[in-house]
Amino acid sequence: MSKVEFIGIGAQKAATTWLHHVLSEHPLIATSEPKELNFFTANYDRGYTWYESNFRDIAENAIKGECSPTYFFSRDAAERAAQYSPDLKLICILRDPIERAFSNHMHEIRKGHIPPETTFEAAWKRNPAYSLQSQYKADLETWLANFDRDALLVLFSEDIASNPNAIYEQVCGHLGVEPKRHPASLTERHHENVTYLYPAVQKTLRYGGDAMRSLGMQDLVKNLKKAPGLKQALSMNKQHLKTKVAPPTPEMREMLVEHFRSDVEYVAQLTGRAVLPWPTWRDMSFVNSAANE
Numbered sequence: 001m002s003k004v005e006f007i008g009i010g011a012q013k014a015a016t017t018w019l020h021h022v023l024s025e026h027p028l029i030a031t032s033e034p035k036e037l038n039f040f041t042a043n044y045d046r047g048y049t050w051y052e053s054n055f056r057d058i059a060e061n062a063i064k065g066e067c068s069p070t071y072f073f074s075r076d077a078a079e080r081a082a083q084y085s086p087d088l089k090l091i092c093i094l095r096d097p098i099e100r101a102f103s104n105h106m107h108e109i110r111k112g113h114i115p116p117e118t119t120f121e122a123a124w125k126r127n128p129a130y131s132l133q134s135q136y137k138a139d140l141e142t143w144l145a146n147f148d149r150d151a152l153l154v155l156f157s158e159d160i161a162s163n164p165n166a167i168y169e170q171v172c173g174h175l176g177v178e179p180k181r182h183p184a185s186l187t188e189r190h191h192e193n194v195t196y197l198y199p200a201v202q203k204t205l206r207y208g209g210d211a212m213r214s215l216g217m218q219d220l221v222k223n224l225k226k227a228p229g230l231k232q233a234l235s236m237n238k239q240h241l242k243t244k245v246a247p248p249t250p251e252m253r254e255m256l257v258e259h260f261r262s263d264v265e266y267v268a269q270l271t272g273r274a275v276l277p278w279p280t281w282r283d284m285s286f287v288n289s290a291a292n293e
Contacts, residue, residue, distance in 0.1 A: 001049070001052040001053070002052070002058075002064065003052070003064070003084070003085050004051065004052065004055070004064045004065060004066065004084075004085070004088070005063040005064055005065060005085075005087070005088065005089060005175075006063065006064075006065035006088060006089040006090070006091065006175055007040075007065060007066055007067070007068065007071065007081065007088060007089075007090060007091070008020065008065070008066070008067030008068070008069075008091045008092075008093070009068070009069070009071040009072045009077070009090055009091065009092050009143065010068075010069035010070070010071055010072025010073070010092060010093070010133075010139075011069060011072045011073070011092070011093065011094055011095065011100060011133055011134070011136070011139070012069040012070070012072070012073075012100070012104065012133050013069075013095065013100050013103040013104055013107060014069070014093045014094060014095040014100060014157045015093050015095070015157040015160050015161075016067045016068075016069045016093060017035065017067075018160060018164075018185070018188070018189075019067055019091065019093065019171070020035045020066075020067045021183075021185040021188065022164075022168055022171075022183045022185050022186055023065065023171070025180060025183040025184060025185060026172070026177060026179075026180045026183070027059060027062070027180065028059065028061060028062045028063065028177045028178075029062060029063055029065065029175065029177060030055050030057075030058040030059070030062045030063070030064045030065075031055075031064075031065060031066060031067075032054040032055055032064075032065075032066035033054065033056075034054075035066070035067055035068075036066075036067065036068045036069070036070070037051065037054055037066050037068055038068045038070050038071075039051045039066075039068070040068070040071055040074070040076070040077035040080040040081050040084070041068070041070045041071060041074050041076065041077050042070070044076075044080055048084065051084075052064075054066070063175060063176075063177070065089075065175075067091075072092065072133070072139050072143075073129075073132050073133050073135070073139050075142060078142045078143045078145070078146040078147070079146055081146070081147075082146040082147060086147070087151075088147070088151065089151055089153070089174060089175060090143060090147060090151050090152045090153065091153050091155065091171060091174065092140070092143070092152060092153065092154050092155065093155045093156070093157050093160070094136055094154065094155070094156055094157070094267060095156070095157040095158065096158065096277075096278040096279070096280060097134035097135075097136065097256075097260040097263060097264065097278075098134075098248065098253060098256045098257070098260065098280060099278075100133065100134050101120075101124070101130045101131065101133075101134050101256070102120060102247060102248060104127075104129065104130050104133060104134075105120045105123050105124075105130065105245070106245055108123065108127065109245060116244065116245065119246060120245075120246065120247065120248050120252065121248070121249065121252050124252070131259070134260060134263065135260075135263055136260075136263040136264075136266065136267050137262055137263045137266035137267075138263075140152075140154075140266065140267070140270065141266075153170070153171065153174040154267070154270065154271050155167055155170070155171070156276070156277050156278075158277035158278065159277055162277070164186050164187055165182070165186060168183065168186060253280075257280060257281070261281075264276065264278065264281045
């Protein structure tokens with residue numbers, strides 16, 4: 001079996017599902033089924049043979065890759081990945097760390113892990129993952145201690161939202177393949193923080209959509225979602241958690257700005273972005289000085 005050649009390492013709640021779907025449509029890219037193999041974290045004991053067996057029906061000259069956001073903040077995954085293949089190409093998608101932490105909170109509510117009335121402030125104190133998964137400096141340094149800087153492509157989920165085609169082309173360039181023009185899932189949104197009036201209906205539709213995508217019917221799935229009757233039904237079944245869950249208080253947000261300041265500064269310097277697409281920090285001086293690093 002040929003080796004896996006790239007991995008999407010995270011971060012969580014930052015568009016790794018989008019990355020998986022657009023790459024799965026490319027004729028020269030073979031993505032895993034299921035999406036999150038979590039091999040270098042939870043399933044490492046299953047061995048390389050199991051890992052590579054999750055990629056089937058691979059076209060000649062296709063490259064293999066998978067996206068598992070648990071890798072990003074794991075202190076073991078980077079070293080294990082380097083041992084597996086020092087030539088792996090890495091794709092990391094970051095999101096405003098405060099917004100990522102709040103999305104993490106809504107995810108916990110959506111999954112039923114905490115009661116819906118739990119405030120962000122209370123949950124922050126009881127769930128260290130809210131902070132750890134947004135501590136980008138430590139996480140990126142761990143990966144760069146095991147891989148060359150050229151192996152790592154750092155993207156921003158906010159850029160994906162504003163210009164998905166440009167980011168898709170950037171990803172393809174990093175992987176060394178020509179972009180497939182306008183993948184069907186390019187502008188789709190995945191895993192929104194929503195609940196459903198009728199969860200069973202949504203579950204059935206999701207399974208059906210995933211099955212159709214696995215058969216190469218991405219265009220049909222996209223067109224069905226736009227069909228007037230179905231589109232309206234899907235919309236009426238959704239309840240957006242942002243309308244139900246209170247955001248961080250101004251005092252909490254002020255604390256988080258300081259809490260994540262060094263992480264944001266590091267990202268600005270690492271990427272050479274004079275302005276990051278994160279409104280909270282857009283006007284801060286250390287971001288503006290990043291281009292001079």
